[in-house]
Amino acid sequence: KSGLASLHTFTEEEQMLRESVQRLAQDVVAPRVRDMDENEQMDPVIIKTLFEQGLMGIETSAELGGAESSFTSAIIAIEELAKVDPSVSVMCDVHNTLVNTVLRTYANKEQQDKWLPLLSESKLGCFCLSEPASGSDAFALQTRAKKDGNDWIINGSKMWITNSYEADIFLIFANIDPSKGYKGITCFIATKDMGIQIAKKEQKLGIRASSTCSLNFDDLKIPAENVIGGEGKGYKIAIEILNEGRIGIAAQMLGLAQGAFDKAVPYTYERKQFGQAIGTFQGMQFQIAQAAIELESARLMTYNAARLKEEGKTFTKEAAMAKYWASQVAQSVSGKAIEWAGGVGFTRETGIEKYWRDSKIGAIYEGTSNIQLQTIAKFIQKQYS
Numbered sequence: 001k002s003g004l005a006s007l008h009t010f011t012e013e014e015q016m017l018r019e020s021v022q023r024l025a026q027d028v029v030a031p032r033v034r035d036m037d038e039n040e041q042m043d044p045v046i047i048k049t050l051f052e053q054g055l056m057g058i059e060t061s062a063e064l065g066g067a068e069s070s071f072t073s074a075i076i077a078i079e080e081l082a083k084v085d086p087s088v089s090v091m092c093d094v095h096n097t098l099v100n101t102v103l104r105t106y107a108n109k110e111q112q113d114k115w116l117p118l119l120s121e122s123k124l125g126c127f128c129l130s131e132p133a134s135g136s137d138a139f140a141l142q143t144r145a146k147k148d149g150n151d152w153i154i155n156g157s158k159m160w161i162t163n164s165y166e167a168d169i170f171l172i173f174a175n176i177d178p179s180k181g182y183k184g185i186t187c188f189i190a191t192k193d194m195g196i197q198i199a200k201k202e203q204k205l206g207i208r209a210s211s212t213c214s215l216n217f218d219d220l221k222i223p224a225e226n227v228i229g230g231e232g233k234g235y236k237i238a239i240e241i242l243n244e245g246r247i248g249i250a251a252q253m254l255g256l257a258q259g260a261f262d263k264a265v266p267y268t269y270e271r272k273q274f275g276q277a278i279g280t281f282q283g284m285q286f287q288i289a290q291a292a293i294e295l296e297s298a299r300l301m302t303y304n305a306a307r308l309k310e311e312g313k314t315f316t317k318e319a320a321m322a323k324y325w326a327s328q329v330a331q332s333v334s335g336k337a338i339e340w341a342g343g344v345g346f347t348r349e350t351g352i353e354k355y356w357r358d359s360k361i362g363a364i365y366e367g368t369s370n371i372q373l374q375t376i377a378k379f380i381q382k383q384y385s
């Protein structure tokens with residue numbers, strides 16, 4: 001029943017991927033959603049299945065174990081998973097659009113040969129940028145790296161790191177020369193067994209099955225060859241990858257909104273009050289139509305940003321707009337969906353209230369809504385001043 005973007009032309013491969021992710025989401029994810037939410041835990045069966053089905057190296061070349069598919073395919077997978085569980089969706093999103101993309105874009109050949117097959121086949125990755133004192137102001141990070149012979153020694157801490165509880169592979173941003181400000185930020189790759197400590201797993205309002213942890217680095221030793229993209233290049237890597245990643249979050253929020261809509265709307269044609277289906281009252285019809293417009297606009301913006309990126313055009317402003325708007329739409333549509341189902345929508349049994357809880361994060365991570373507005377405003381100012 002879910003709609004597809006009207007303007008975007010999908011390839012046959014992309015359409016097939018959409019259908020296969022829909023099946024996987026129904027068969028493997030849907031039966032586990034409620035338990036995972038209640039227990040605040042990702043089921044390992046889901047992680048294993050995503051790897052087995054080629055969804056953890058979507059854009060990685062076949063030679064390195066990936067599916068060698070398009071960026072749009074990654075966006076489709078994120079959207080379809082979010083219709084059923086936004087937690088599973090963000091796990092796949094961070095792994096593909098942040099971790100794999102950093103390596104595919106900035107790592108040298110030896111590094112790609114070493115890490116990308118692991119990330120496609122079995123090892124979950126995470127992206128460690130935010131810290132307790134630097135969220136929006138990400139480049140003010142306090143984690144430090146010092147050279148020691150052929151190694152780097154990292155000290156500091158990270159906060160809010162998605163996937164980190166289950167992850168084996170960590171992309172860590174640390175400053176090697178604070179006198180250069182953000183131009184000292186460098187990207188390192190590390191494995192858990194090098195000595196990464198999980199300090200705390202957060203308890204959250206939504207996306208509760210997605211792990212979010214604080215990490216401590218206490219003289220963490222990383223070999224010199226594990227610098228990705230060159231010393232001092234980390235800030236550019238982080239923000240350029242986040243520009244792309246934001247389209248992933250837009251897709252997550254779009255899928256979430258569509259998932260809530262798909263659950264609640266059929267109920268309005270079954271439930272009768274005053275002798276008729278509640279969905280046939282004009283007051284309800286107009287709300288449902290309004291939500292459909294919101295969904296369509298978020299869908300067009302998300303896939304338009306994906307198309308611009310795919311075509312090698314400038315997409316930063318459009319990605320920020322898509323993420324901002326899809327997050328708003330997710331909150332609005334999932335909130336309405338609860339109301340359409342009345343008291344039943346407020347209970348945990350239908351799963352509709354979960355979409356609303358999960359929607360709140362869209363306006364926070366990968367840059368808050370204010371940060372997206374700031375990014376958009378900078379483009380406008382440049383164009384008009």
Ligand code: CAA
Nearest residue numbers: 094129130135136137138139162239240242365366367371
């Ligand atoms: N694209 C490319 N480059 C950008 C950029 C963008 N959107 N924004 C800033 N830059 C570059 C600038 O060009 C400049 O580089 P040069 O000196 O080489 O020209 C440099 O960054 C600093 O620019 P500013 O002084 O304007 O930037 P700032 O320090 O005020 O803020 C920022 C920059 C930290 C990137 C901020 O705009 C931002 O986006 N904050 C949000 C951080 C964020 O998104 N964190 C997400 C963490 S990961 C995550 O959240 C994953 C998850 O949950 C699932």
Ligand code: FAD
Nearest residue numbers: 127128129130135136160161162212364365366367368370
């Ligand atoms: P703050 O930066 O303190 O912002 C608080 C408020 O102030 C916001 O409303 C913000 O918009 C506003 N504000 C701040 N600066 C400005 C400004 N200049 N102008 C106007 N308003 C402003 N980070 C990672 O590195 N990796 C991850 O995998 C990851 N996953 C996450 C998962 C979850 C569940 C959560 C909650 C966070 C995650 N994050 C991750 C961190 C996330 O990116 C940050 O929380 C986010 O960037 C905001 O930072 P903050 O929480 O420090 O809020």
